[in-house]
Amino acid sequence: MKVTVFGTGYVGLVQGAALAEVGHEVCCIDVDPAKVAALEEGVIPIYEPGLDRLVQENAAAGRLTFSTDPAHGVAHGRVIFIAVGTPPGADGGADLSHVLAVAQTVGERMEAPRLVINKSTVPVGTEAAVRARIAEALAARDRAELDFDVVSNPEFLKEGSAVADCMRPDRIVVGVTRDDSEALLRELFAPFNRNREKMIVMDPRSAELTKYAANCMLATKISFMNEIAAIADRLGCDIEAVRQGIGSDPRIGYHFIYAGAGYGGSCFPKDVKALIHTARAAGCEPHVLRAVEDRNADAKTAIFEKMQAHFGARFGERGLKGRTIALWGLAFKPNTDDMREASARVLMEALWQAGATVQAYDPQAMEETQRIYGSRDDLRLCGTKEAALSGADALVVMTEWRMFQSPDFEAVREALSEPVLFDGRNLYDPERMQGHGFTHYGIGRGARAPGEVKMDQPRTASATGTASAAE
Numbered sequence: 511m512k513v514t515v516f517g518t519g520y521v522g523l524v525q526g527a528a529l530a531e532v533g534h535e536v537c538c539i540d541v542d543p544a545k546v547a548a549l550e551e552g553v554i555p556i557y558e559p560g561l562d563r564l565v566q567e568n569a570a571a572g573r574l575t576f577s578t579d580p581a582h583g584v585a586h587g588r589v590i591f592i593a594v595g596t597p598p599g600a601d602g603g604a605d606l607s608h609v610l611a612v613a614q615t616v617g618e619r620m621e622a623p624r625l626v627i628n629k630s631t632v633p634v635g636t637e638a639a640v641r642a643r644i645a646e647a648l649a650a651r652d653r654a655e656l657d658f659d660v661v662s663n664p665e666f667l668k669e670g671s672a673v674a675d676c677m678r679p680d681r682i683v684v685g686v687t688r689d690d691s692e693a694l695l696r697e698l699f700a701p702f703n704r705n706r707e708k709m710i711v712m713d714p715r716s717a718e719l720t721k722y723a724a725n726c727m728l729a730t731k732i733s734f735m736n737e738i739a740a741i742a743d744r745l746g747c748d749i750e751a752v753r754q755g756i757g758s759d760p761r762i763g764y765h766f767i768y769a770g771a772g773y774g775g776s777c778f779p780k781d782v783k784a785l786i787h788t789a790r791a792a793g794c795e796p797h798v799l800r801a802v803e804d805r806n807a808d809a810k811t812a813i814f815e816k817m818q819a820h821f822g823a824r825f826g827e828r829g830l831k832g833r834t835i836a837l838w839g840l841a842f843k844p845n846t847d848d849m850r851e852a853s854a855r856v857l858m859e860a861l862w863q864a865g866a867t868v869q870a871y872d873p874q875a876m877e878e879t880q881r882i883y884g885s886r887d888d889l890r891l892c893g894t895k896e897a898a899l900s901g902a903d904a905l906v907v908m909t910e911w912r913m914f915q916s917p918d919f920e921a922v923r924e925a926l927s928e929p930v931l932f933d934g935r936n937l938y939d940p941e942r943m944q945g946h947g948f949t950h951y952g953i954g955r956g957a958r959a960p961g962e963v964k965m966d967q968p969r970t971a972s973a974t975g976t977a978s979a980a981e
């Protein structure tokens with residue numbers, strides 16, 4: 511089938527390449543000429559495992575092409591995907607200007623029947639708004655007789671495993687009302703729908719809400735665990751033990767209940783905000799979602815507060831001023847170079863504010879960090895994780911890249927001027943770290959200095975003077 515995809519970001523490029531891989535003829539359109547020029551050269555603008563091969567092979571086979579020309583895109587695809595950004599607007603609601611711009615283009619250019627598939631994450635009612643925009647543009651050309659349909663097909667891929675998620679989706683949600691459109695969708699997605707029925711068909715408004723409900727449910731799980739972790743810190747319990755204890759109940763499950771330095775990325779923060787906005791506009795106060803946001807804001811600063819308390823106890827008023835902190839992990843999660851809403855950014859900015867210097871390393875996000883922050887005296891971007899340690903007063907880990915999971919702890923301890931480890935993703939076992947001679951601070955795991963029992967258990971009984979450091 512001839513397919514056009516508008517938007518070559520994480521969703522559009524991966525979807526376009528996946529559709530080409532199964533034999534469709536795909537043309538990807540983007541308004542960013544630099545992006546399109548790079549893609550035409552086989553250069554992938556984002557880091558996503560497996561995507562370079564998928565794009566390069568399908569482009570070489572002629573099944574995947576790129577263009578900045580929207581007219582060409584509308585002429586090419588019997589089906590047209592909208593996969594452009596929907597960033598938060600000033601009021602927290604999703605900004606639909608890019609989505610509606612594509613709808614406008616379709617209405618202005620189409621000459622034959624078209625099925626428009628909206629993949630961007632959009633508020634309930636957008637399918638109708640896209641439909642109206644296309645109809646208006648057609649009417650303005652006196653071509654109202656041209657047949658088109660608009661369906662909702664939200665995307666559930668995760669960055670870092672986008673190709674695998676797209677090639678083997680766990681479900682394909684479609685919001686569609688016309689039988690012929692459903693039949694076309696079934697034909698398009700047949701290669702992804704083979705081993706069991708994955709297509710969940712519903713009305714477009716419910717499909718649009720399904721996407722927000724999924725992301726908000728996941729964000730809620732994380733914020734819930736971060737809340738329990740904050741309680742565990744104060745009560746001297748270990749959140750990891752609690753996670754195992756509750757995850758064994760199949761009604762709860764082990765997935766997505768890791769406490770840590772908060773959720774980031776391009777989607778959870780904006781989608782929670784957008785659903786809050788939608789709920790309020792519909793006259794429903796979103797109590798849970800507001801709490802999810804509040805807890806996440808606290809989770810993002812929790813590690814900094816532990817650092818502040820530690821260095822305050824150590825150096826009094828000077829605290830973090832003049833300290834050098836080694837930071838492992840800048841991306842909002844492993845296997846991506848994406849730093850949108852990354853917890854590491856909140857931490858770095860707080861450290862700079864407190865007068866500390868950051869020596870940072872990330873396997874993929876160094877260029878992005880440089881792009882965002884430019885050159886500054888209090889940021890040293892290091893070529894290896896070892897180089898970031900050199901002479902630092904503590905190590906803080908903010909992204910759970912595999913390469914950080916089992917470092918040579920001896921070497922880490924020797925490189926640091928003090929063996930202090932702030933573990934923003936609960937990567938390391940506190941007792942083992944204690945054994946390696948570190949003072950270890952996790953999230954919801956208390957804090958331990960070598961040779962001591964948990965420093966914050968119970969909160970008021972510490973003789974070390976650093977009890978509050980764990981909070």
Ligand SMILES: NC(=O)C1=CN([C@@H]2O[C@H](COP(=O)(O)OP(=O)(O)OC[C@H]3O[C@@H](n4cnc5c(N)ncnc54)[C@H](O)[C@@H]3O)[C@@H](O)[C@H]2O)C=CC1
Pocket residue numbers: 516517518519520521522539540541542545593594595596608611612629630631632665666667668669776777
């Ligand atoms: N990033 C992710 O993991 C996921 C994102 N989503 C949703 O998918 C949508 C797209 O997200 P991303 O791919 O991350 O965005 P992105 O920001 O990476 O890419 C969007 C692309 O659209 C292009 N664009 C903007 N206006 C255009 C137009 N009129 N015509 C053609 N191209 C245009 C931009 O230049 C950009 O390259 C958003 O609604 C997002 O919420 C859904 C699931 C996963």
Ligand SMILES: O=C(O)[C@H]1O[C@H](OP(=O)(O)OP(=O)(O)OC[C@H]2O[C@@H](n3ccc(=O)[nH]c3=O)[C@H](O)[C@@H]2O)[C@H](O)[C@@H](O)[C@@H]1O
Pocket residue numbers: 631665666667668669670725728732765766767768769770771772773774775776777778842843
């Ligand atoms: O709509 C989207 O864009 C996508 O948003 C998320 O995917 P993504 O943002 O790529 O990353 P996740 O793996 O969900 O992680 C998001 C954040 O939550 C954090 N997280 C995740 C899991 C966990 O147990 N604890 C936790 O703190 C991660 O560190 C990360 O900062 C969803 O998982 C996808 O299903 C969805 O399609």
